[in-house]
Amino acid sequence: MTYYNIDFSLLDKTIKNFRIKPQKILLQFPDGLLGSPLQSVVNFLIERDIEPVLSADPSYGACDLPLNQAKMMGIDHIFHFGHSTFAFPPPSEFKGKISYFPVKVNIEFSWNKILEEIIILGWKTVGLLTTIQHVDKYKFENETINNSNITFVQHKEGQILGCNQDRATKIASSVDGFLVIAGGDFHASPIVVATNRPTLRYDPFNETFKLFDEQFRNKYLSKRYALIEKAKKATNWGVILSAKSGQFPKDKGSRILNMLKRKGLTAIPFIMHNVNLPHLSNFETIDAWIITLCPRLATDDYIRIKKPILTSRELAVVLGDLSWDQFITPKTGEHLLTIEEFE
Amino acid sequence: MTYYNIDFSLLDKTIKNFRIKPQKILLQFPDGLLGSPLQSVVNFLIERDIEPVLSADPSYGACDLPLNQAKMMGIDHIFHFGHSTFAFPPPSEFKGKISYFPVKVNIEFSWNKILEEIIILGWKTVGLLTTIQHVDKYKFENETINNSNITFVQHKEGQILGCNQDRATKIASSVDGFLVIAGGDFHASPIVVATNRPTLRYDPFNETFKLFDEQFRNKYLSKRYALIEKAKKATNWGVILSAKSGQFPKDKGSRILNMLKRKGLTAIPFIMHNVNLPHLSNFETIDAWIITLCPRLATDDYIRIKKPILTSRELAVVLGDLSWDQFITPKTGEHLLTIEEFE
Numbered sequence: 099m100t101y102y103n104i105d106f107s108l109l110d111k112t113i114k115n116f117r118i119k120p121q122k123i124l125l126q127f128p129d130g131l132l133g134s135p136l137q138s139v140v141n142f143l144i145e146r147d148i149e150p151v152l153s154a155d156p157s158y159g160a161c162d163l164p165l166n167q168a169k170m171m172g173i174d175h176i177f178h179f180g181h182s183t184f185a186f187p188p189p190s191e192f193k194g195k196i197s198y199f200p201v202k203v204n205i206e207f208s209w210n211k212i213l214e215e216i217i218i219l220g221w222k223t224v225g226l227l228t229t230i231q232h233v234d235k236y237k238f239e240n241e242t243i244n245n246s247n248i249t250f251v252q253h254k255e256g257q258i259l260g261c262n263q264d265r266a267t268k269i270a271s272s273v274d275g276f277l278v279i280a281g282g283d284f285h286a287s288p289i290v291v292a293t294n295r296p297t298l299r300y301d302p303f304n305e306t307f308k309l310f311d312e313q314f315r316n317k318y319l320s321k322r323y324a325l326i327e328k329a330k331k332a333t334n335w336g337v338i339l340s341a342k343s344g345q346f347p348k349d350k351g352s353r354i355l356n357m358l359k360r361k362g363l364t365a366i367p368f369i370m371h372n373v374n375l376p377h378l379s380n381f382e383t384i385d386a387w388i389i390t391l392c393p394r395l396a397t398d399d400y401i402r403i404k405k406p407i408l409t410s411r412e413l414a415v416v417l418g419d420l421s422w423d424q425f426i427t428p429k430t431g432e433h434l435l436t437i438e439e440f441e
Numbered sequence: 442m443t444y445y446n447i448d449f450s451l452l453d454k455t456i457k458n459f460r461i462k463p464q465k466i467l468l469q470f471p472d473g474l475l476g477s478p479l480q481s482v483v484n485f486l487i488e489r490d491i492e493p494v495l496s497a498d499p500s501y502g503a504c505d506l507p508l509n510q511a512k513m514m515g516i517d518h519i520f521h522f523g524h525s526t527f528a529f530p531p532p533s534e535f536k537g538k539i540s541y542f543p544v545k546v547n548i549e550f551s552w553n554k555i556l557e558e559i560i561i562l563g564w565k566t567v568g569l570l571t572t573i574q575h576v577d578k579y580k581f582e583n584e585t586i587n588n589s590n591i592t593f594v595q596h597k598e599g600q601i602l603g604c605n606q607d608r609a610t611k612i613a614s615s616v617d618g619f620l621v622i623a624g625g626d627f628h629a630s631p632i633v634v635a636t637n638r639p640t641l642r643y644d645p646f647n648e649t650f651k652l653f654d655e656q657f658r659n660k661y662l663s664k665r666y667a668l669i670e671k672a673k674k675a676t677n678w679g680v681i682l683s684a685k686s687g688q689f690p691k692d693k694g695s696r697i698l699n700m701l702k703r704k705g706l707t708a709i710p711f712i713m714h715n716v717n718l719p720h721l722s723n724f725e726t727i728d729a730w731i732i733t734l735c736p737r738l739a740t741d742d743y744i745r746i747k748k749p750i751l752t753s754r755e756l757a758v759v760l761g762d763l764s765w766d767q768f769i770t771p772k773t774g775e776h777l778l779t780i781e782e783f784e
Contacts (some may be wrong), residue, residue, distance in 0.1 A: 124712075133725035140520060154713035156680070156720060166509050167684045167712045338497070341510045366483060369467075369510045371499035371714045377499060382476035382484075 102135045103202040106142060112197050113175075115147065120174035122132050125155045126164060127182040131201060133328040139179070144217045155372070158392065159260065160184035164344035165192040180258070182230050190343055203231045205302050209242040213302055215307050219298065221274035225259045226250045227266055227289065232302065234283055250277075259286065261392050263292035267433050270295050279319070283308060288394070292433040319426055322397070322412060329406040329416045332385030335365040338407075340373055340391045351390045353408055358388075361417055375402040388413050393435050408437070445478045445544040447522070449485060455520075455540050456489065461696050463517035469496045469507060471523040473590065474544060482522070487593055498715070501735065503527035507536040508686035525573050525600070531636070532685055534616040546574045548645050550622065552585040558650050564617035564642065568600045569593045570609055570632065572715055575645070593620075601628050602682040604636035604735050610776050615640050626651060631657045631737070662769055665755060672759045674750040675728030678708040681750075683716055683734045694733045697753055701731075704760055716747040736778050752778070 127136050136152075143150045150395045151171050153164040160181035168176055175194040182194060183198045216224060233255050243250065253268040258278070266276060268295035278286035284298065286299035290310040297310040317406050339351045351367055358365035368378070372393055378387065387407040391397045396407045411434065414420040428434060446585060456463065456757055471480050479495075486493045494514050496507040504523035511519055517535040526541045535714065540702040559567060576598050601621070611617060613636035618636045621629035621642045629642035633653040640653040669717035673700050684733060694710055701708035711721070721730065730750040732739045739750045754777065 129720075129723055132723040136724070144707075149707055150711060151642065152679075152724075153712045154711040154724070155684075155717070164684075164712070167714075170684060171682075171710070171712055336495075339514075341498075341507075341513060364487075366493055366495060367493045367514070368497040369507070369514055371510075372498070374498070377472075378497065380472055380475040381479070381495075381497070383480040439491040439538070 101204055102131055103198065103204060105417070106138075108199060109142060109177070113148070116175065116176075120148055122149045122151055122171065124153055124164060124171065124173040124176045126152045126157050126176065127301075128344050131180055132386065133203065139177070156390075161218070161261075162284065163196060163343055165190040168192045169183070170378075172422065180230070182233075195228045195265045200233075201300075202234060203408055205232075205301070207302050208305055209240060211305065211307075212277065213242065214365060215244050215298060215300075216275075216277065219275060219296070219309075223249045223251060224277040225256075225266060225269050225273040225295070226252050226279075227276055227285075228325055229281075229285055230257055232279055233257050249388050258289070260284055260288070260394055263288055263433060263435060266293050266295075267430070271430075274345065276346045283310075285313070286310055288397075288435050291299045291397075292435050293316050313346055318397075321400075325400060325406040325408060326412055326422075329408055329412075331387040332406070332416075334365055334383055334385045335362055336378070336381060336387045337365055337367045338373060338378070338385040338387055338389050338391070338395075339367055339369045341371045342368050342391075350410070354388055354390060354413065357413065357417060357419075364419060375399055375407070379404050386416075397435060444547055445474055446547060447478055447482060447542065449481075452454055452482070452485060454519070456491070459508045459518065459538070461517075462660065463493055465492045465494055465497055465514065465516050467511045467514065469500050469521045474523055478522075478544065482520070497550065503541065506539060507687055511535045511537060521729045523573070525552055526578075535686075543573050543576075545577060546645075548575075550575075550643070550645050551648055552583060554648065555759040556585065556589050556591065558641060559618075559620065562639070563617060564591065565752075566592045566594060566616045568599075568609060568612050568616040568638070569595050569622075570575060570599045570619055570628075573600055574625075574639055575622055576600050587706040589612060593709075601632070601736055603627055603631070604778070606631055606776055606778060609636050609638075610773070614773075625664040626653075629653055630657070631740075631778050634661050634740075635778050641784075661740075664743075666765065668743060669755055669758050669765075670731040670747040670749055672755075675749070675759075676706055677728045678706055679724060679727040679730045680708055680710050680723070681716060681721070681730055681732050681734070681738075682710055682712045684712050684714045685734075692698060693753070697731055697733060697756065700756065700760060700762075718742055718750070724745050729759075740778060 125139060135312055151173060153167055161184050163176065163178065169192050174195060176196045177199060178196060179199045180201045181198060182200050251269055251273060253265040257266055258265055266289045273295060275296040275298060276289050278297055279302060280286060280299065281301055283299060286297055289297040295317060299308045299310065321392050329426055337351055337354050345378045355365045355367060384405060388410060389407060390410065393409040396409045396425055400407050415422060415425050445703055451668040468482060469584055483493045492514060496510055506519065506521065512535050516537060517541045520542060521539060522542045523544045524541060548647055569677050576731050594612055594616060596608040599608055601608055604758045609632045616638060618639040620634050621640055622645060623629060623642065624646050626642060628743060629640055630653055637658060642651045642653065659690050680694055698710060727748060732750060732752060736752040740750045743750050751759065757769050758765060
């Protein structure tokens with residue numbers, strides 16, 4: 099059985115460290131923790147005479163903070179669970195503190211099975227990556243790992259985000275492949291795209307494996323190529339901005355609008371809270387879309403909208419500022435999916 | 442063919458009346474007008490060297506204004522299309538002006554067919570109701586109407602909203618039934634619930650009729666009764682608040698929380714931007730929900746969530762502050778669905 103560990107002593111310490119005792123705390127949890135983990139935090143606050151308020155929209159990550167909601171509700175502080183501290187907090191009028199509480203999953207990895215799979219693949223040096231829930235778990239003093247002939251390497255602690263594969267690209271040239279330990283395919287699939295190294299996904303919740311290989315990457319790239327070619331015929335562009343406090347790249351939006359206008363194209367900014375791609379199909383006169391926030395909305399969800407939807411790095415190919423060859427062979431540090439892509 | 446009339450001279454006049462020429466205008470349109478009607482307004486602004494910005498979330502009505510988005514985008518003014526001016530603008534830090542532009546639909550009503558249906562029903566006096574798009578269209582100097590033996594009556598211009606049936610309840614006692622002219626069933630179905638008068642819906646877009654009768658109302662009430670009975674067993678309540686600028690009833694939320702707490706029940710506020718009912722099912726420890734915004738989220742969409750979801754008037758029945766008999770036979774001016782329900 100899997101369960102989630104919340105460090106209540108850390109919560110207690112955080113609350114005691116506030117200069118003034120808070121009256122209202124806004125809680126934000128990822129979807130998997132909305133049952134008893136959330137209720138135990140709610141009870142913890144009520145016992146301390148602090149009113150819990152729940153931010154009930156789905157949270158897409160550490161960047162996706164409900165700052166407007168906190169301000170509307172007269173909240174003192176925000177407690178965000180399940181992610182580590184986000185390095186780039188957005189500018190905001192919310193004056194309270196934002197505290198991040200990673201939630202650990204108590205689950206063992208089947209290292210024997212993992213090593214068997216890697217031996218079959220013939221990899222000697224493996225880049226090890228995982229999501230925040232598991233970061234503390236794969237210590238290299240593990241006996242099974244030490245007795246194998248496989249070398250595991252990491253950049254920093256090897257934590258990956260859905261939108262950024264830096265910790266993979268930084269070591270890609272020195273590994274035969276990547277092992278990604280994560281539930282589902284979401285975090286693993288962009289690694290092969292960004293690094294051009296085969297990527298084995300191990301899902302510790304159901305102990306299954308999936309290999310993302312060169313064929314997967316080629317299929318991905320051919321789909322992107324087709325969308326880019328289609329978008330070259332577009333004259334009316336929509337630039338999608340998110341009104342979510344943590345995902346509002348106003349400056350990036352303006353730069354993209356200017357890129358399009360300089361080429362004589364019509365470009366209109368579209369602002370929306372939850373980016374609802376099927377709804378955008380109602381804007382019939384728009385020929386192509388650019389996403390300024392999470393690039394995976396374009397790369398994973400493009401089938402949910404009829405017109406081409408591209409990342410800003412792909413827009414650079416459309417506008418002739420980047421060749422297809424440059425696009426598919428990024429320089430060190432650059433890659434296809436990052437939010438810090440071509441601007 | 443149906444098309445929509447936008448009064449560009451009114452747009453022009455509005456822009457000229459601003460003390461300072463606006464640089465950026467935020468546009469908000471209902472779903473049906475996102476194609477060429479919207480594009481014509483975009484072009485109109487671009488020609489005048491004003492930057493159009495689109496609010497791309499679905500707009501649920503005149504109350505649903507993107508004030509936060511306007512502030513984030515440094516917008517001068519908001520132009521909202523397709524609804525008439527909302528009488529209760531929400532408090533906001535957005536300092537620009539909000540201009541409403543109703544959009545008329547050029548479509549003829551088949552009065553002969555309508556009268557035939559009413560004759561079959563045997564109604565002599567009929568309450569006439571419609572949505573904003575058609576309000577200007579049914580003038581009583583219509584020859585067919587005048588030659589019939591049917592008397593049509595209206596309270597004010599007979600415009601109805603999805604959330605408020607006041608213009609029906611005010612005349613309910615003096616009519617045999619209501620004629621609702623509107624696309625779809627959304628505006629017609631609550632009339633019989635609120636007034637206990639049979640309601641004939643005429644959809645002018647496809648010339649179809651549907652009768653909402655006492656049987657429909659009884660079925661509706663028996664469903665609500667079952668949910669209310671189920672909710673009487675709930676100890677853990679969730680109170681749903683919307684973070685949409687125009688739909689944020691903070692005071693109402695506090696009053697409902699206090700109603701529940703006074704009865705010794707646990708009640709937690711949940712704030713979310715788009716109220717996503719299936720997502721709320723993830724909050725496993727909540728036994729029942731109360732909606733503080735649009736009451737139709739509870740009455741129309743209750744099947745989209747596993748636990749009971751009630752309006753605040755229904756909560757009063759659960760808590761014993763209102764009997765079921767009082768609930769189903771509201772006093773004049775009171776009714777089952779209004780947003781000004783029991784508080």
